[in-house]
Amino acid sequence: MKLHTALTIAGTDPSGGAGIMADLKSFQSRNVYGMAVVTSVVAQNTTGVHHVEHLSLESIEKQLHDVYSDIMPQAVKTGMIALPEMMDLIYPYVSKPIPYVMDPVMIATSGDRLVSDEAVHFLKSKLIPIATVITPNRNEAEVLADMSITCESDITTAANRILQDLGPQVVIIKGGHIGENATDYAFTKDGNVRTWTSPKYDTVHTHGTGCTFSAVITAELAKGRDVMDAIGIAKDYIALAIKYNPALGNGCGPVNHMAYGLLSNGPETMDELLKNDERR
Ligand SMILES: Nc1ncnc2c1ncn2[C@@H]1O[C@H](COP(=O)(O)OP(=O)(O)O)[C@@H](O)[C@H]1O
Ligand SMILES: Cc1ncc(COP(=O)(O)O)c(N)n1
Numbered sequence: 001m002k003l004h005t006a007l008t009i010a011g012t013d014p015s016g017g018a019g020i021m022a023d024l025k026s027f028q029s030r031n032v033y034g035m036a037v038v039t040s041v042v043a044q045n046t047t048g049v050h051h052v053e054h055l056s057l058e059s060i061e062k063q064l065h066d067v068y069s070d071i072m073p074q075a076v077k078t079g080m081i082a083l084p085e086m087m088d089l090i091y092p093y094v095s096k097p098i099p100y101v102m103d104p105v106m107i108a109t110s111g112d113r114l115v116s117d118e119a120v121h122f123l124k125s126k127l128i129p130i131a132t133v134i135t136p137n138r139n140e141a142e143v144l145a146d147m148s149i150t151c152e153s154d155i156t157t158a159a160n161r162i163l164q165d166l167g168p169q170v171v172i173i174k175g176g177h178i179g180e181n182a183t184d185y186a187f188t189k190d191g192n193v194r195t196w197t198s199p200k201y202d203t204v205h206t207h208g209t210g211c212t213f214s215a216v217i218t219a220e221l222a223k224g225r226d227v228m229d230a231i232g233i234a235k236d237y238i239a240l241a242i243k244y245n246p247a248l249g250n251g252c253g254p255v256n257h258m259a260y261g262l263l264s265n266g267p268e269t270m271d272e273l274l275k276n277d278e279r280r
Contacts, residue, residue, distance in 0.1 A: 003033040006222040007067055008215060009090055010079030010105075011052075011114065012038055015045035017254030018108070018208035019079055025257040026215035026237075032222050035073060037063040040082050042114075046207055046249025049112035054082055057089055064093050075222035077101040077214055082115045084122040095130050099221035102131040102168070103214040104140045109207050109252050129167040133227060135214045136162075138177040149178065159187040170227055174210065182239070186231055194228055198239035205245035205253035212255055213238045236264060 008023035016022075020036045027034030039060055043051035067073065076094055078101075081087050094100045104123055107113055115123075120143060128134055128144070142149050144166065145158035155173050162171045168189075175183040183197040216237045220230030240263055241255035248254060 003031070004219075004222040005033045005035065005071055005073045006215075006218050007035045007037065007073035007076045008079065008218070009037045009039060009064070009076065009081070009094070010211070011040040011042045011082070013042060013044050013208070015249065015254070017046065017249075018044070018211050022208040022211040022254070022257075023077065023079065023215040023218075026212050027219050029237075029257045029261055030216055030219035030233075032219040033071075035067050035071065037067060039086055040080060042080070044108065044110075044112075045251070046253045047251035048110040049108050049114070052082070052114075054086070057085055060086060061089055064090070068093060068096075073098060073222070074224075075099040075101065075218045077103060077218040078127065079103050079211055079214070080105045080114050081123070081127075082119055084116075084118050087119065087122045087126055091126055091130075094127065099132040099218070099227075100130060101214050101218045101221065102127055102134045103210055104128070104134060104136050104144065105210070106140050106143065109209070124166055128162075131168040132221070133170045133172065133214075133217060133231075134162070134168045135172045135174060135210065135217070137174045137210055141171075141173045149173075152179075155185050156187070156193075159185065163187060163189055172231060174213065184231070184235060186228065188227075192228075194231075196232060196235040198235060201239075201242050203242065203245060204251070205247060205255065206242060207249075207252040207254050209238055209242060209255060212241060212257070236260060240264065 011019045013019040024034040040054045141158045145161040172186045182200040186194045216234035217230045237260040240259040244256045244259040
């Protein structure tokens, strides 16, 4: 049975809620073979970030080489890339002709900063221009567009600035931190705009929502799905994952990666997968 393949390049979360751990859970839930290159080892849990150790450039390079020289991913995402030197190293790998989803991770849900100012500058000048999709939350969009976002028209202005000045194909401004509902806005380079709305669940358990959302998009792009369809699936997935969160930990807990598969009639039952396989 053939599986689609996706790679995440990001930091870790030993408590399993965010970073690489959330990405691999998302890939697996969407029936995609997940691979992971670790950039930084982060001691964190639902209460916050407590220690960060960056891996050496040599280690990151060797991990990237071992993946790309053996199992070529069909889509790649980046999460926490804390230092500009790491971005330099990663750049040639994410510029390969496969979809590249960039989650411009800057600050954890707990409020802890995860990347340096210099890295943000590099993110803007180097990685975002080659991204297929970028998925900033409100704060990240404010930094990228260099303006504050307080209403819907600010979202449009910020997205247009990001598209024009930084040049990704699609920018999704996530509404987890804006408005009464959870509305996400996607703007494409060729002028399309789409929104997806779910109820905003009144919960503190949103640790790893951004990682999960962008990882599901990556998994769907690895299958060759259209970007807008991929975003729609990611939106349904994250809404159910938050709604049915397992309420773990003493702080902002993780989401439920089992919810979407169990509760939605997703297109990919095992039967359908096997049928697809026979057709190949
Ligand atoms: N309380 C919530 N209820 C429903 N959806 C939410 C909630 N918080 C975030 N989301 C959704 O989760 C996804 C990640 O958004 P967000 O939390 O803004 O990202 P980040 O984790 O990067 O801050 C988006 O699709 C957003 O709309
Ligand atoms: C290693 C790592 N990467 C990213 C996040 C952001 O998490 P969130 O998805 O809650 O914004 C995190 N807390 N840790």
